[in-house]
Amino acid sequence: MKTESRLEKVFAAGHIAVTSEVGPPRGCDVDIVEKKANMIKDHVDGINITDNQTAMVRMSSIAGAVIVKNMGLDPIIQMVARDRNRLAMQADIIGAYSLGINTMLCLSGDHPKFGDHPTAKAVYDVDSVNMIKMVTDMRDTGKFQGGADIKMPPKMFVGAAANPFADPFELRVARLAKKAKAGVDFIQTQCIFNMDKFETWMKGVCDRGLDKEVKILAGITPMKSVGMARYMKNKVPGMDVPDEVIKRLEGVSKEQQPEEGIKMAIEQMERMKEIPGVAGFHIMAIEWEERVAEIVEGAGLYPRPQV
Amino acid sequence: MENFEPEIVAFCCHYCAYTAADMAGSKRISYPSNVKIIRVPCTGKVDAIHLMKALEKGADGVYVAGCLEGDCHFKNGNLRAKARVARVQKFLEDLGWETERVEMLNMSAGMGEHFAKTAREFTEKIKTLGPNPVKEVKTASKAV
Amino acid sequence: MITAEQKPIQEIIGYIAPYGKILLVGCNECVTVCAAGGRKEVGLLASALHLNSLKQGKTIDIKEITLERQCDPEYVEELISYINDVDAVVSMACGCGVQTIAGRYNTPVFPAVNTKFMGASKSQGIWEERCQGCGDCMLGITGGICPVARCSKSLLNGPCGGTSAGQCEIGPDTDCAWRLIWERLVELGIQDRYEELNEAKDWRPAGGAGPRRIIREDLA
Numbered sequence: 001m002k003t004e005s006r007l008e009k010v011f012a013a014g015h016i017a018v019t020s021e022v023g024p025p026r027g028c029d030v031d032i033v034e035k036k037a038n039m040i041k042d043h044v045d046g047i048n049i050t051d052n053q054t055a056m057v058r059m060s061s062i063a064g065a066v067i068v069k070n071m072g073l074d075p076i077i078q079m080v081a082r083d084r085n086r087l088a089m090q091a092d093i094i095g096a097y098s099l100g101i102n103t104m105l106c107l108s109g110d111h112p113k114f115g116d117h118p119t120a121k122a123v124y125d126v127d128s129v130n131m132i133k134m135v136t137d138m139r140d141t142g143k144f145q146g147g148a149d150i151k152m153p154p155k156m157f158v159g160a161a162a163n164p165f166a167d168p169f170e171l172r173v174a175r176l177a178k179k180a181k182a183g184v185d186f187i188q189t190q191c192i193f194n195m196d197k198f199e200t201w202m203k204g205v206c207d208r209g210l211d212k213e214v215k216i217l218a219g220i221t222p223m224k225s226v227g228m229a230r231y232m233k234n235k236v237p238g239m240d241v242p243d244e245v246i247k248r249l250e251g252v253s254k255e256q257q258p259e260e261g262i263k264m265a266i267e268q269m270e271r272m273k274e275i276p277g278v279a280g281f282h283i284m285a286i287e288w289e290e291r292v293a294e295i296v297e298g299a300g301l302y303p304r305p306q307v
Numbered sequence: 308m309e310n311f312e313p314e315i316v317a318f319c320c321h322y323c324a325y326t327a328a329d330m331a332g333s334k335r336i337s338y339p340s341n342v343k344i345i346r347v348p349c350t351g352k353v354d355a356i357h358l359m360k361a362l363e364k365g366a367d368g369v370y371v372a373g374c375l376e377g378d379c380h381f382k383n384g385n386l387r388a389k390a391r392v393a394r395v396q397k398f399l400e401d402l403g404w405e406t407e408r409v410e411m412l413n414m415s416a417g418m419g420e421h422f423a424k425t426a427r428e429f430t431e432k433i434k435t436l437g438p439n440p441v442k443e444v445k446t447a448s449k450a451v
Numbered sequence: 452m453i454t455a456e457q458k459p460i461q462e463i464i465g466y467i468a469p470y471g472k473i474l475l476v477g478c479n480e481c482v483t484v485c486a487a488g489g490r491k492e493v494g495l496l497a498s499a500l501h502l503n504s505l506k507q508g509k510t511i512d513i514k515e516i517t518l519e520r521q522c523d524p525e526y527v528e529e530l531i532s533y534i535n536d537v538d539a540v541v542s543m544a545c546g547c548g549v550q551t552i553a554g555r556y557n558t559p560v561f562p563a564v565n566t567k568f569m570g571a572s573k574s575q576g577i578w579e580e581r582c583q584g585c586g587d588c589m590l591g592i593t594g595g596i597c598p599v600a601r602c603s604k605s606l607l608n609g610p611c612g613g614t615s616a617g618q619c620e621i622g623p624d625t626d627c628a629w630r631l632i633w634e635r636l637v638e639l640g641i642q643d644r645y646e647e648l649n650e651a652k653d654w655r656p657a658g659g660a661g662p663r664r665i666i667r668e669d670l671a
Binding site: 081082086108109110111113114122124125126127128129130133134145161162163166167168171174175177178181182190237238239 | 603604605606607608609610611612613614615616617620621627629630633634642645646648650651652654
């Protein structure tokens with residue numbers, strides 16, 4: 001074992017892992033974090049705490065993670081390359097680890113243009129691939145990115161994102177290979193709606209044996225309504241929502257759409273369990289944390305293993 | 308103000324508006340003598356600076372009359388002129404001037420009637436706007 | 452070339468309000484090519500400033516001159532014969548030109564353009580950024596397309612997950628630089644190169660530690 005991460009232990013024991021996420025509040029309300037975490041705590045192996053998601057200022061990921069950690073749970077901090085240079089990143093990684101956090105996700109981050117501070121200067125000192133390399137090097141060689149030795153290096157279990165759908169498609173496996181080469185331990189994918197395309201991507205991943213190097217958690221987002229499905233199709237960068245998803249939601253009454261959305265998510269997970277290389281699920285129930293439990297149960301992934 | 312007779316400069320393309328003016332003359336269709344025509348080989352030859360200088364020197368209104376869009380003898384000179392007129396209008400707007408003092412018009416060589424009509428309309432419009440504010444200063448400085 | 456765009460005219464008017472005699476200086480280099488501060492634009496700006504003064508019942512004395520190269524002390528020296536007759540200088544060159552004049556003469560100098568970026572002409576009237584002067588050119592390994600200048604996140608190992616239909620997440624009118632790089636590598640038959648890790652960049656040559664400097668011993 002490289003780390004103390006619960007997620008790593010779940011993988012090591014051969015279980016299908018389940019993670020989900022909590023978006024911290026745009027203010028200091030600790031209760032919100034606790035409330036959201038409580039809704040999912042018994043049904044996941046790790047809880048992502050997002051980092052200024054969609055480039056909107058929120059309570060910091062590390063602070064949110066500490067709150068979750070103090071509840072006896074297993075937070076996964078997210079870190080975006082947009083907001084920090086390599087000094088700040090390493091300082092925060094050490095700081096987070098010192099506070100008991102042992103799992104993290106390295107991301108590029110949405111461009112500031114989309115958020116509530118569009119006048120901000122984006123940092124992008126290192127990209128997500130080099131962030132992976134930096135934090136795995138800190139763990140495995142005990143060295144800072146600048147080359148100096150770290151006294152008591154942080155031992156992070158390191159994840160990253162992958163978007164199996166963004167263009168050009170043929171580059172998507174190659175980009176994952178690059179992250180694997182940089183040392184990433186696990187991947188949480190973008191929300192998957194186009195199952196055929198996802199299967200093609202997974203096949204590409206397995207053909208190169210990348211599933212042996214990296215644990216892949218498939219991204220699941222239940223649709224609340226046909227409106228949400230249309231929005232994700234048309235407005236969210238890099239999203240691939242096939243028409244059949246929209247049609248199926250259109251086929252039921254407005255009141256039934258949330259139930260249909262949950263049902264679709266569960267069916268998706270059942271199908272994905274059969275896809276070679278899928279090592280787990282990352283459930284992104286956007287402002288819908290209260291339904292995560294039933295999705296996990298519906299997919300036959302409850303109770304979670306004790307590791 | 309009642310006696311105000313504006314001075315108007317019209318940059319007219321040889322292949323259309325200038326010929327149209329000629330036709331208006333030969334057909335005895337009258338148009339205001341306020342309009343002073345400058346013949347150009349193509350309105351694409353008219354640069355922003357020409358329009359600016361005309362205003363600077365006291366013209367009350369300036370217009371560029373080129374071929375109908377799509378009919379430029381030199382393919383797209385009239386479209387270039389249109390863009391330059393727009394640019395000068397932007398200058399005037401930023402300076403707090405009336406943008407209507409500068410305009411782009413289009414017509415064909417056979418439109419003598421139209422030439423006269425637009426010349427009258429433009430002159431009337433400038434009469435309503437009043438004299439180029441530059442004039443007062445010019446007159447005052449001459450008096451000194 | 453270095454690209455620039457004229458400042459809002461009211462800003463320029465604000466700068467020169469206290470002065471009666473102005474030396475308006477253009478430059479024959481980059482700003483001429485991008486139609487921001489060459490001889491033509493000097494004429495137009497002078498005319499606009501005249502119109503503005505005249506409307507307010509005043510006159511303003513503007514001497515127009517366009518130098519061969521405003522970022523070169525040798526050419527800026529030419530202003531010596533005019534500088535004593537003016538109250539202020541308005542420069543239509545890039546920031547380098549403005550500073551060369553400011554460094555040479557004891558007369559107030561104001562910029563008339565905003566210097567934008569190092570770019571190339573895409574088509575008539577359209578210029579696009581192509582170089583950020585990072586000081587350590589990596590075009591040799593990215594198929595001749597710069598990820599530092601053209602990826603909106605300057606990713607050295609892109610593309611990120613935000614690309615849609617081959618365009619950048621910041622907007623459909625911006626090509627994803629890494630899509631371009633990939634297509635180019637494929638075209639050249641060297642797509643294997645893509646998977647080589649481009650390590651975290653040394654940003655020192657890119658500036659941020661005082662003005663960067665080149666010294667050529669053989670020329671200095």
